[in-house]
Amino acid sequence: MTEIDATSGPAWALEIAAIRDKQDQAAFRRLFLHFAPRIKGFLIKSGSPADIAEDCAQEVMATVWRKAAQFDPSRASASTWIFTIARNKRIDVVRRERRPEPEDLPWGPEAETDQEDALVLEQETERLSKAISALPEKQRRLIQRAFYGDLSHRELAEETGLPLGTIKSRIRLALDRLRHEMK
Amino acid sequence: MNQINHHLTDSLLMAYSAGSLTEAFSLVVATHISMCDDCRARAAAFDTVGGQILDDDATEAMSESALEATLRLIGGAAPEPRTPTTRRVASTFPLPLQDYVGGDVEAVRWKRLGGGVRQMILPTSDTASVRLLYIPGGAAVPDHGHRGTELTLVLQGAFRDETDRFGVGDIEVATEDLQHKPVAEPGVACICLATTDAPLKFNSLIPRMLQPLFKI
Numbered sequence: 001m002t003e004i005d006a007t008s009g010p011a012w013a014l015e016i017a018a019i020r021d022k023q024d025q026a027a028f029r030r031l032f033l034h035f036a037p038r039i040k041g042f043l044i045k046s047g048s049p050a051d052i053a054e055d056c057a058q059e060v061m062a063t064v065w066r067k068a069a070q071f072d073p074s075r076a077s078a079s080t081w082i083f084t085i086a087r088n089k090r091i092d093v094v095r096r097e098r099r100p101e102p103e104d105l106p107w108g109p110e111a112e113t114d115q116e117d118a119l120v121l122e123q124e125t126e127r128l129s130k131a132i133s134a135l136p137e138k139q140r141r142l143i144q145r146a147f148y149g150d151l152s153h154r155e156l157a158e159e160t161g162l163p164l165g166t167i168k169s170r171i172r173l174a175l176d177r178l179r180h181e182m183k
Numbered sequence: 184m185n186q187i188n189h190h191l192t193d194s195l196l197m198a199y200s201a202g203s204l205t206e207a208f209s210l211v212v213a214t215h216i217s218m219c220d221d222c223r224a225r226a227a228a229f230d231t232v233g234g235q236i237l238d239d240d241a242t243e244a245m246s247e248s249a250l251e252a253t254l255r256l257i258g259g260a261a262p263e264p265r266t267p268t269t270r271r272v273a274s275t276f277p278l279p280l281q282d283y284v285g286g287d288v289e290a291v292r293w294k295r296l297g298g299g300v301r302q303m304i305l306p307t308s309d310t311a312s313v314r315l316l317y318i319p320g321g322a323a324v325p326d327h328g329h330r331g332t333e334l335t336l337v338l339q340g341a342f343r344d345e346t347d348r349f350g351v352g353d354i355e356v357a358t359e360d361l362q363h364k365p366v367a368e369p370g371v372a373c374i375c376l377a378t379t380d381a382p383l384k385f386n387s388l389i390p391r392m393l394q395p396l397f398k399i
């Protein structure tokens with residue numbers, strides 16, 4: 001296995017595992033220092049006043065602690081998982097709406113994360129990240145605005161130019177395996 | 184899982200991932216994803232894009248006491264154990280829909296619309312309405328054109344229109360240019376979850392009289 005950079009996706013996944021397994025406060029602190037200011041920035045760009053964004057970022061990070069055992073690095077990287085918590089917080093607090101969620105896939109107590117799957121997913125996430133950075137400025141702005149909740153589904157072009165095919169296939173494989181294990 | 188041929192569009196999945204869909208649209212999307220691993224994986228891919236945008240974003244300094252305040256929120260509690268989720272008991276409605284109906288298909292409080300067609304409007308907080316439709320085998324859904332986008336997800340039976348056949352799990356994403364005449368296939372009644380972000384406009388007099396009943 002390659003060496004893990006301290007601020008890379010796999011490193012964050014290990015910090016979340018340390019919270020789950022050992023209630024590791026130092027790991028939580030490192031996650032907090034990285035993600036909380038980003039969550040706050042994201043919420044402000046999504047239209048939240050700064051004080052609400054601050055409170056929400058704290059609540060999102062508290063959820064990261066509480067739900068650490070729900071995190072499955074073979075299906076989502078740490079940043080993806082934390083994004084979904086922040087997004088749901090925004091819908092809950094800012095829009096005061098429910099967000100219907102798909103039903104959970106069944107998983108048993110024995111379902112262990114496949115390390116190989118998790119590593120490949122991280123590599124795909126990294127590749128996607130580079131692809132987003134390489135997009136023309138105008139297109140990248142559009143995608144950012146979409147995730148700040150500025151654009152309706154009708155304003156989103158069908159063709160996003162995002163190369164999602166390979167990461168989708170990886171996640172699909174992980175889902176297939178999960179379904180197979182449950183049979 | 185049965186074969187699903189009609190899926191969500193990228194723009195709907197991206198808007199769902201971004202959290203900008205109405206509650207009514209989100210319910211239909213979440214229900215389809217519950218039935219379709221392909222769209223589940225696509226939605227997760229869009230979540231990954233969201234994660235990258237969050238991670239690359241300019242930071243906004245937290246208050247000095249933020250970490251301590253967050254630890255107080257946690258209050259020394261251990262992370263919740265992962266509860267094994269059990270496979271859903273075979274049902275017609277996936278769980279997100281059961282939440283709104285208050286149970287599976289037998290819990291639906293149908294209202295008659297005439298011609299054997301029935302509906303139940305589901306309560307959401309937004310202006311777009313979402314409803315369950317019950318169309319007897321062989322019966323037509325009132326002919327209508329669309330303003331806006333209409334989603335129709337099949338939960339039981341099947342319907343056909345000018346474009347194709349839609350069976351269990353299939354979702355039709357119709358836009359304003361589609362004038363269609365969906366007809367339930369003969370046999371078992373077709374049950375659909377439908378929503379629109381604009382009032383329907385009906386093309387003939389009688390259905391127009393029915394429109395207040397549809398409450399759309």
Ligand SMILES: [Zn+2]
Nearest residue numbers: 190191219222
């Ligand atoms: Zn699908």
